[in-house]
Amino acid sequence: MIGLLLVNGKLCKNPSFATIHDFTYSGFDVRGNTSNQLRAHVNLITADLMPGLNTLGVSLARIDFEPNGGLNPPHYHPRGSEVLLVLEGTLYAGFVTSNPDHRLFAKILKAGDFIAFPFGLVHFQMNVGKTPAVAIAALTSQNPGVNTVANAIFGGNWPINPEVLTTAFHLDKNIVEDLQTQNWVNPS
């Protein structure tokens, strides 16, 4: 009747024209470009990049870390839990629980180890080894969102009133204002 097909609110190609290429992705054997201030790179494949994920509720990421401190900085996913599997190297990984306890759950992970990051909690990974590290992460949403905490707080498109941040972060106003002028790089 009409050519417009919508599933889950997304424009969708006519199912008759879908092919295996909508359901596959190549390149997770390739190292990401880690030449940035975090010395890490996240390649997150969501339904926007791989149409066949639409309605499936899952996305996949490859994360590369340079030796000696390459960092996927503290962040959370507003719409997803995560499991992260170390393929190469040695990662210090952890998450923090919500108010009021803010308990840190952290561990040194080696190849073959995986960790679960519960829905919506802040988590991070840092390469504490002397060789590159690689991890694979699966997230329980086809569009989980990523919120890198420091960047959201200090690196917005428009500065939050510095008084909010001096009180909240126990920092001098000049430090806050200096941070707000810096360049904040998202890991992906």
Next chain:
Amino acid sequence: MIGLLLVNGKLCKNPSFATIHDFTYSGFDVRGNTSNQLRAHVNLITADLMPGLNTLGVSLARIDFEPNGGLNPPHYHPRGSEVLLVLEGTLYAGFVTSNPDHRLFAKILKAGDFIAFPFGLVHFQMNVGKTPAVAIAALTSQNPGVNTVANAIFGGNWPINPEVLTTAFHLDKNIVEDLQTQNWVNPS
């Protein structure tokens, strides 16, 4: 048959013994104690405090702010959206979107104004008036969780490796370590 009743994984009183008192709560006309470093107070009523909320998917909070800077600091709810209505005073309120844009949506709100904080995003309110402020907030979970960002990062029960935080927050190591020894007060 047996006396143990469970709904939604919670121990539940026998419905025959439920009364109107399980479904009502009093005291949102009373000012909260704001004598703390944030000069604000959040009284969040969840299903743990009001059994009748179990399975209803909603909780309610009264928030008090002292004049000139009383602050509900940047935080998010892992399991809820929120609407916040100003009853008295003048609040600077806002939220920040996720990666990659980190757009700030903020406004000065007066009595009778309300704002929506989308699911899982960092948001805050500060009293920018010269009189006390009061707000009512409704959250879309009977147990939404609260995660005060600065406290989760710097005030955990066990310190995150400082190298994670120096890289992530662009702060000197001695500032990070000083922050990690401070007392961090949750607003509720």
Next chain:
Amino acid sequence: MIGLLLVNGKLCKNPSFATIHDFTYSGFDVRGNTSNQLRAHVNLITADLMPGLNTLGVSLARIDFEPNGGLNPPHYHPRGSEVLLVLEGTLYAGFVTSNPDHRLFAKILKAGDFIAFPFGLVHFQMNVGKTPAVAIAALTSQNPGVNTVANAIFGGNWPINPEVLTTAFHLDKNIVEDLQTQNWVNPS
């Protein structure tokens, strides 16, 4: 690629063009017009009126009641639970459980009291004080629906066969037919 954006089946402005005005609403400090047969007024703000509520799963209402009987008549929300907080005055509020018990849970509420109305159950509020009353209600859907029971039964656009109503309501046919010709005002 194309200008049409859909989230949750609703046409959605381009997120790049969203502003803080899509996420805020003003006017809940203003008394509603209660000059009607119920002597009450409900101002329910859903996602249709405030685009930023789309996908958030919450809506907010201000309800005004004239003294001595202003009534929000028995109704239910097909798609939402509710909490209602009294800001001013004295309300007799309650709800009734389903078959077979039809237990009434009701209480006189004063300013600062709130009550939960469980998902889908019939509930009501009446001002039993000598001064105006004001309440704020939060509902767990951005489009919860409202079904005023008497109006649905007797005030439809086309009359239900009166024999259905005489048997169901234990009323004489002439009373049923008289009711079906009356004007039924929805509280909002």
Next chain:
Amino acid sequence: MIGLLLVNGKLCKNPSFATIHDFTYSGFDVRGNTSNQLRAHVNLITADLMPGLNTLGVSLARIDFEPNGGLNPPHYHPRGSEVLLVLEGTLYAGFVTSNPDHRLFAKILKAGDFIAFPFGLVHFQMNVGKTPAVAIAALTSQNPGVNTVANAIFGGNWPINPEVLTTAFHLDKNIVEDLQTQNWVNPS
């Protein structure tokens, strides 16, 4: 480890001991007892009566109607949509939409016809034929709830303040109080 098994908050027999009898039910070929004021009978099989329905999200009912007016009176299901199939006889069946329109959707149904009653809306069926009628209904919850409107309003365990009902239903106080003393029979 322990003998207590819970799925979906219900005590559950050890799956190893489940048998086909937990997943089957007999007797929907038997006419129900319709000797009551409604001259109708509903036999609704939920997960409480058939343990195998637990977590399946469906329940099934057989409804019998005496000739010339046997009535399943206006009611709604707080937690379910419904489809109803006529097996024998002639039913006048319909539903009413919510505020503000209260549109009546109704039709005379014969054997082999079915009708959908949308989630949470008031609906009814009456036998308008001269022979008994039988219908089968499927509901989209293993525990959909039933709320017979007139009975909830006038037949609670404790009377709603009559002033609420006189205003809401446009009825004299003496009629309301008389209705509140009557016996209200639920169809099931």
Next chain:
Amino acid sequence: MIGLLLVNGKLCKNPSFATIHDFTYSGFDVRGNTSNQLRAHVNLITADLMPGLNTLGVSLARIDFEPNGGLNPPHYHPRGSEVLLVLEGTLYAGFVTSNPDHRLFAKILKAGDFIAFPFGLVHFQMNVGKTPAVAIAALTSQNPGVNTVANAIFGGNWPINPEVLTTAFHLDKNIVEDLQTQNWVNPS
């Protein structure tokens, strides 16, 4: 504003133009055409055929079986549980649990008996009587999907590599290849 209405990702007629015909269906008193290799016929009414089912989460089927072996072959519904009620005749019906146990739950059902098929499990019905059989099934999705197992394995539009099937099904390669050239009839 615009004429395009979407609910649940489906194009939807303007609600003002909806009629009772969108919510009713006729013809479940009519025997289906069972002259096929399975000697059975399934008439499944989903939201595609009956627009009023959109968002209701339910669909309905009439199934006819010829005497002495009319078969609704082993299949499952990727998006639904099912209850099936026998109206006429005698059916052998059952389902099989998942790995590792593959327990068979089966029974001979007569008119008035019903059986639940849990979400996503393989199930079947065969007429083991000497007269035609008729059943009604309700499924917990408006678009539950049907996957006839043998047809999906051997009757796809393009053959699965036969080595997959010889190993998986313990069959000789020539039998597999013969099966892959046959005509496989879906019951509906």
Next chain:
Amino acid sequence: MIGLLLVNGKLCKNPSFATIHDFTYSGFDVRGNTSNQLRAHVNLITADLMPGLNTLGVSLARIDFEPNGGLNPPHYHPRGSEVLLVLEGTLYAGFVTSNPDHRLFAKILKAGDFIAFPFGLVHFQMNVGKTPAVAIAALTSQNPGVNTVANAIFGGNWPINPEVLTTAFHLDKNIVEDLQTQNWVNPS
């Protein structure tokens, strides 16, 4: 108060006693034992094996395949979608759509390629290379279930009436009965 804690219907250790060991798992660097009739091995880690996955909605598997035909045979997950990433070797992987089309979507995958298997559809992987293959799969449920089709059909604890299977699978009765006496190995 009491020692019994339940979340999601599972007995749960007191959160105060939870440790990082509940949220991590080791051993996905170890090759599985593939000495079986399928010459493949699946190590699926669900919430039963890793308590921290409870409520997170995700599980993880490592799958090993011997060269030249090691097979994860056609199966589906009643409660989950899946993404599968090849770490080593060359896999022929695919899935089949439901009735009526049964379209095969299949591809040869190499290290670094991944494929999505939509919710509830039959899928498989076979090592078509001359070296061992390894894959990692993430599933969108903490307890997705696995249903190996051939095993469910022919290898149940109690045989399905062979007439059902001869008609459904177009096989001679003696072949069906022979298959029903064989040993069917689940890949995990």
